[in-house]
Amino acid sequence: xxxxxxTTEILVALIGLLVLVVGLVLPDRGKQLVGxxxxxxxxxxxxxxxxxxxxxxxxxxxIYQVDVFGNYFKILFLIAGILVMLSASKYIKRFAAKSxxxxxxxxxxxxxxxxxxxxxxxxxxxxxxxxxxxxxxxLTAYLQSDKRSSEAGLKYLILGAISxxxxxxxxxxxxxxxxxxxxxxxxxxxxxxPAMAAGLVMIIAGFAFKISVIPFHMWAPDIYQGxxxxxxxxxxxxxxxxxxxxxxxxxxxxxxPGSISFNWNIIxxxxxxxxxxIGNLIALTQKNVKRLLAYSSIAxxxxxxxxxxxxxxxxxxxxxxxxxxxxxSNTGAFAVAxxxxxxAGSTDIxxxxxxxxxxxxxxxxxxxxxxxxAGIPPMAGFVGKFYLFSGAIQAGYLxxxxxxxxxxxxxxxxxxxxxxxxxxxxxxxxxxxxxxxxAQMALWACLAGTLLIxxxxxxxxxxxxxxxxxxx
Amino acid sequence: xxxxxxxLLLGTVVFCIGLFGVLSKRNAIxxxxxxxxxxxxxxxxxxxxNKFITPNDVTGQLFxxxxxxxxxxxxxxxxxxxxxxxxxxxxxxxxxxNLLKW
Numbered sequence: 163x164x165x166x167x168x169t170t171e172i173l174v175a176l177i178g179l180l181v182l183v184v185g186l187v188l189p190d191r192g193k194q195l196v197g198x199x200x201x202x203x204x205x206x207x208x209x210x211x212x213x214x215x216x217x218x219x220x221x222x223x224x225i226y227q228v229d230v231f232g233n234y235f236k237i238l239f240l241i242a243g244i245l246v247m248l249s250a251s252k253y254i255k256r257f258a259a260k261s262x263x264x265x266x267x268x269x270x271x272x273x274x275x276x277x278x279x280x281x282x283x284x285x286x287x288x289x290x291x292x293x294x295x296x297x298x299x300x301l302t303a304y305l306q307s308d309k310r311s312s313e314a315g316l317k318y319l320i321l322g323a324i325s326x327x328x329x330x331x332x333x334x335x336x337x338x339x340x341x342x343x344x345x346x347x348x349x350x351x352x353x354x355x356p357a358m359a360a361g362l363v364m365i366i367a368g369f370a371f372k373i374s375v376i377p378f379h380m381w382a383p384d385i386y387q388g389x390x391x392x393x394x395x396x397x398x399x400x401x402x403x404x405x406x407x408x409x410x411x412x413x414x415x416x417x418x419p420g421s422i423s424f425n426w427n428i429i430x431x432x433x434x435x436x437x438x439x440i441g442n443l444i445a446l447t448q449k450n451v452k453r454l455l456a457y458s459s460i461a462x463x464x465x466x467x468x469x470x471x472x473x474x475x476x477x478x479x480x481x482x483x484x485x486x487x488x489x490x491s492n493t494g495a496f497a498v499a500x501x502x503x504x505x506a507g508s509t510d511i512x513x514x515x516x517x518x519x520x521x522x523x524x525x526x527x528x529x530x531x532x533x534x535x536a537g538i539p540p541m542a543g544f545v546g547k548f549y550l551f552s553g554a555i556q557a558g559y560l561x562x563x564x565x566x567x568x569x570x571x572x573x574x575x576x577x578x579x580x581x582x583x584x585x586x587x588x589x590x591x592x593x594x595x596x597x598x599x600x601a602q603m604a605l606w607a608c609l610a611g612t613l614l615i616x617x618x619x620x621x622x623x624x625x626x627x628x629x630x631x632x633x634x
Numbered sequence: 635x636x637x638x639x640x641x642l643l644l645g646t647v648v649f650c651i652g653l654f655g656v657l658s659k660r661n662a663i664x665x666x667x668x669x670x671x672x673x674x675x676x677x678x679x680x681x682x683x684n685k686f687i688t689p690n691d692v693t694g695q696l697f698x699x700x701x702x703x704x705x706x707x708x709x710x711x712x713x714x715x716x717x718x719x720x721x722x723x724x725x726x727x728x729x730x731x732n733l734l735k736w
Contacts, residue, residue, distance in 0.1 A: 338687060
């Protein structure tokens with residue numbers, strides 16, 4: 163076994179632990195510095211992960227898999243983590259003495275996502291999932307001065323614990339029917355029986371909770387609103403992508419489509435349609451941008467799920483492609499919301515009034531990111547949705563694709579509602595919003611990502627094609 | 635003769651009791667205890683399945699040990715969160731936590 167292939171994970175773990183420990187002994191000024199240094203270190207790890215992308219290995223009889231699919235997601239999590247922490251640099255001052263632990267926990271959550279996306283076995287999958295969610299429980303409740311933050315943390319903990327118990331029970335039933343917990347061995351070992359079906363449904367329910375698919379979405383708006391806004395961003399972008407990675411791996415490897423009597427595609431199709439319709443419709447009525455983005459990200463999970471329903475080249479490509487562009491677009495939108503919250507103390511839609519006059523660049527970035535989320539060309543979201551829906555049509559799920567297209571049109575309404583407030587609304591405060599350098603870097607990176615992927619999708623598309631080759 | 639079915643039934647019953655507790659209890663600490671019950675039901679399942687279906691390896695035993703460890707971490711965080719919320723509200727009744735609503 164060549165453990166050097168685990169360098170990415172080992173480095174992230176070391177950085178996370180180091181930040182936690184070093185933060186304890188340093189004075190307040192040093193804590194800010196620790197955060198910045200850890201970001202630099204993560205950027206170096208990202209470069210290493212890009213170089214190590216094609217390397218593959220399997221550890222301990224397939225319990226831990228280093229493969230292109232997992233490597234793709236590791237790169238995605240690192241990009242997301244760096245962007246979120248950059249955009250939050252000013253917001254983090256609210257945590258004062260506890261700001262270095264914030265970085266430490268964010269990095270450990272990233273490690274959890276990496277383990278989750280690289281796990282080849284239910285045990286590793288569970289450990290990764292819990293490392294990610296337990297870090298998020300703490301992060302959600304991190305704003306101790308705010309009542310809503312601790313309430314959101316407790317709600318997330320209780321609901322998250324129930325969902326992992328359900329997921330585990332499903333895993334135990336699958337283990338009972340197949341005698342193994344290694345995903346690739348399950349494929350040949352199972353027969354369709356009631357207990358197996360119950361196990362699968364429970365596994366779907368457990369993951370559906372993590373990706374906040376309706377009807378398992380009840381936690382998402384509350385937690386997204388109550389949590390500190392960088393944590394919300396990372397929850398929406400990172401934890402969702404990680405759960406998708408695990409879901410794709412379990413279903414494509416253990417239950418390959420077409421070869422079996424159990425048609426999970428139709429179950430997911432129903433969930434995806436429900437999610438797209440209800441998520442978008444509730445988002446129409448929201449008056450708070452944080453909550454609006456929460457419902458919008460529920461709807462986005464529905465779009466991504468369409469790709470897994472299709473389970474063909476286009477669909478899977480769409481899942482990975484959309485997960486990546488979603489990082490840029492959604493982080494961009496949330497980063498602008500963070501800047502507004504730091505300035506105005508609120509994310510109500512009124513706080514965005516007249517933003518175009520105060521800070522034209524912020525308003526432009528918000529508009530571009532939201533149009534990308536709505537799927538308007540030439541932004542990246544269009545290409546992503548093109549892959550997802552053409553995959554669904556190829557696989558014979560025309561009705562899913564049509565509903566998806568209609569609901570994307572509906573979503574334009576509420577995205578443009580924010581744009582309307584920014585460009586037509588009038589603000590009393592005329593001063594531009596001041597941004598620090600890291601936040602500006604994050605915003606420019608999000609804008610560049612959203613536009614570049616949209617105008618020139620070729621390179622990312624090839625990259626994604628390599629990453630999904632192991633499933634097809 | 636007690637076989638796998640009995641253990642799985644026991645696991646399911648304990649799991650349902652835990653789920654009922656989570657849904658019906660109003661005290662946050664009682665809810666955490668009910669969640670523990672659900673996780674322990676899973677442990678019963680894993681250990682029993684390991685004994686009856688794959689007696690030659692220890693995958694199920696291993697899984698249940700991991701579940702116990704992670705559950706302990708989860709409860710530690712949970713209790714810390716309850717203390718933090720108690721400082722704000724002077725209450726651990728879930729009905730009082732109603733600032734966030736759709």
